Amino acid sequence: MKKFLVLAAILGFVAFGCAERKAVVPTQPQEMQQPQTKAPEESTKAKEKITEQERAKVESKDIPSKFEEISGMFKDIYFDYDRYDVREDAKQTLKVVADxxxxxxAQKVLIEGHCDERGTSEYNLGLGDKRAKSAKDFLVSLGVPSSRIETIxxxxxxxxxxxxxxxxxxKNRRGHFVILKGK
Amino acid sequence: MKKSFTIQDSRFKGVKWLSSRVVPTQRLNYLTAPCVLFLLLTACCLLLSAAAEAKVYIDITSPAARKLPIAVSEFGGTFGKEISDIIKDDLDFTGIFLCLDRNAFMEAPSQPFNPKNWTVIGAEAVVKGMVSGARNLVATVSLYDALEGREILRKEYQTEASLLRPLAHTIANDIYRQMTGESGIFRTRVAYVARKGGEDSIYLADWDGHRAMSLGIKGNVILSPHWSKDGSRLLYSSERNRQWGIYLLDFKKTSETKVFSSKGTNIAGDFFPHPDEFIFSSSMSGSQDLYTYRIPASKLNRLTSSRGIEVSPTLSPDGGQISFISDRDGTPQLFIMSRDGSNARRLTFNGPYNTSPSWSPRGDKIVFSGRQGGKNQIFAINPDGSGITQLTDRGNNEDPSFSPDGRYIVFSSDRDGEKAVFIMRVNGEAQKRITPKGLRVFGPRWSPN
Known part of the structure; x- marks a missing residue:
């Protein structure tokens, strides 16, 4: 309330000042003398046309694969929650893939890293990436050249x-193997 | 869980009486003043002039809780009801206005405005309007100050009938601006990803979920899109043909281009204020790390090099600070660092799993998804690590991000079964689903304009 009184006092002073200035310099622009009527007058004339840009659809281009994919030749391997190290029970499958x-x-292998639904998309993509790479590292340790192993x-x-x-x-926390054959 | 948000709410501001009490008085003509005083007073008059134009009815930055009672009359003419209902819904969602029940109105829409009809039911602002035309609509709308009994806005709007919703949202924006002095968000949109039959596509809808349409962008998997600051571009990651690429959709050119790809997982992050520069995470050098990229120059700059997973970078409004997720301490947590990658520090210490940060355009909050009792919930935190607040408590809630005014949050939730997009106020109130049943959607992002 105190603040209001102070403001009111300042306003009274300003009103006083406006009138006084008007008396001294009558050639000043009109709107400075009557600021309170300007906004409504202007808004009376306001008009607007509402338009919207037509959105043309953008078709995503499909790039054909260089490889023929063979899925299901090997069992999936599984991982513990929020972990990406290769479990003991996965090593037999990895040896079969290496053989x-x-x-x-002439063939290559693609290792897909997957996660369970808990957690968010992006962090799980990072985790799946690590799972695929640790399976890859294990294949490399078995003598498979890293150039023949892709991960995703x-x-x-x-x-x-x-x-x-x-x-x-x-079941979802898995590594999945896909054989890639040149077309 | 305690809800302790007190950032913004409605309140009258004391400037309301400015214009009504200032009446220049001719009685004072005989007075003369020294030159210095004259200049001072001229400055005062100029200030007053500015204040009268930018009269603010509700100070939405004030923490006090009063809502402004507003009466949105049913508009007359074609689509009058539809248009006035949309305006009412828009204003209602803000939580700043108290939209009065039309059943209580004393004045029929066809009657001329009489302030006494409105002050008696407690209305302080009144919206009346008339729509003419069937294919080409002309809406004339008036906004009245019921307490002062005067019109404070009158405007004529023209459009075609197919743009009825944008028309209504534009009117709501004008009312909002008149009452609060700030821009409304009623013509903004939300982009999200829909998953159907093993394929993802990007959709664009109005902020309230209406007029949803596919943009034609499709991929095996698509991740949450990010808007450029001017709203003309979307950046997103898509897995196509066994490779994670970062793609750019340019609305002006209606074209999609692959802007970055490499071996490994590439996940798009926010744009910097510069429209050609963005931040992203990639496992191109081993594990997931953060990089910046400038498009025309193909300039790649590495920001982190840890053995852990670093993902989900989000930028402060000026692009000077980065919040991101790292599991360098064992579990995924929010971190914050400078734009050049220096001065990294941990932000979250509550809970075992905190992900998906997104910075408010106001700069004062970061929202994220955190594990609470086995489910993911939306939380807000101050950039200094204080003021952590839980905003959701049903189902799993993910992918939060802010509206351009920082007053609302869009997120995905599976609380109804399938994943859907929801919006809410920044304090967690008014949670509302905006995507239809039967459409599995995620990764929503609010447009900047």
Missing amino acids: HLRKNT SYGKEKPVCSEHTEDCWA
């Missing part, structure tokens, strides 16, 4: 099981 690549020297992360975006249970989550 296959040794025998089929799908994070939590491509689950094989959609229930919200620990059983299902365990």
Whole structure:
């Protein structure tokens, strides 16, 4: 309330000043003498035309793959929650993959890293990336040249099981192997 | 969980009586004054002139809780009801206005404005309007100050009937600006990703979810899009043909270009104020690290090099600070650092799993998704690490980001079963689903304009 009184006092002073200035210099612009009527007068004339830019659809281009993909030749390997180290029970599958690549020297392998649905898309993509890379490192340790191993992360975006249970989550925390053959 | 938000709410400001009490008095003509006093008073008059034009009815930066009672009359003419209903919904969502029930109105829409009809039901502002035309609409709208009994805004709007919703949102923006002195967000939009039949596509909808349409952008997997500051571009990651590329959709050129790709996972982040520069995370050098990239020069700059996962970078409004997620301490947590990657410090210490930060355009808050009782919830935190507040408590809630005025948050939630996009006020109030049933969507981002 005190603030209001102070403001009112200042205003009274200003009103006083405006009138006085008008008396001394009558050629000053009109709007300075009557500031309070300016806004409504102007707004009476306001007009606006509402338009919107037509949005043309943009088609994403598909780039054809250089490789023929063969999925399902190997079992998936599984990971612990929020971990990316290769588990003991995954090592047998990785040895089978390494053997296959040794025998089929024209082929490459793509390792997909996947996560369960808990957590957010981007962090899970980082985690899936680490899972695929640790599987890759294990294959390299078995003698597979790293140039023949590709990796990709799908994070939590491509689950094989959609229930919200620990059983299902365990199935989704996986590494999946795809053989790439030149076309 | 305690809700302790007190950042903005409604309140009358004391400048309201400025224009009504200032009446230059001729009685004072005989007075003369020294030159210095004259200059001072001229300055006062100029200030007063500015104040009268920018009269603010509600100070929305004040923490006090009073809502401004407003009566939005049903408009007359074609689509009058539809248009006035949209305006009412817009104003209502802000939480700044108390939209009075039309059943209580004493004055029929066709009657001329009489302040006594409105002050008696407690209305302090009144909106009346008339729409004519069927294919080409002309809406004439008046906003009245019921207490002073005068018109404070009159405007004529023209458009075609197919743009009825943008028309109504434009009127709501004008009312909002007149009452608060700030820009409304009623013509902004939300971009999000929809997942159907193993394929993702980017959709664009009005902020209230209406007029949703696919932009034609499709990919095996698409991640949350990011807007350029001028609203003319979207940046997003898409996995196509076994590679994570960062793509740019230019609305002006209606074209999509791949701006960055490499081996590994490339995830687009925010644009810097400069429209050609953005931040992103990539595992091109091993584990996920943060980089900046300038498009025409292809200039790549590495900001972090840790063995852990560093993702989800978000920029302060001036681009000088970066908040991001790192698991360098064992679990994913929010960190903050300078633009050049220096001075990194941890921001969150509560909970085992905090991700997806997004910085308010006002600069005062960062929202993120944090694990609470096995579910992901939306939280807000101050950039200094103080004032952590939980904003949601049903289902899993992710991907939060702010409206351009920093007053609302858009996010995804599975509280109804399938993933959908929701909006809410910055204090967690008025949570509202804006995407339809049957469409699985995520990664929403509010347009800057």
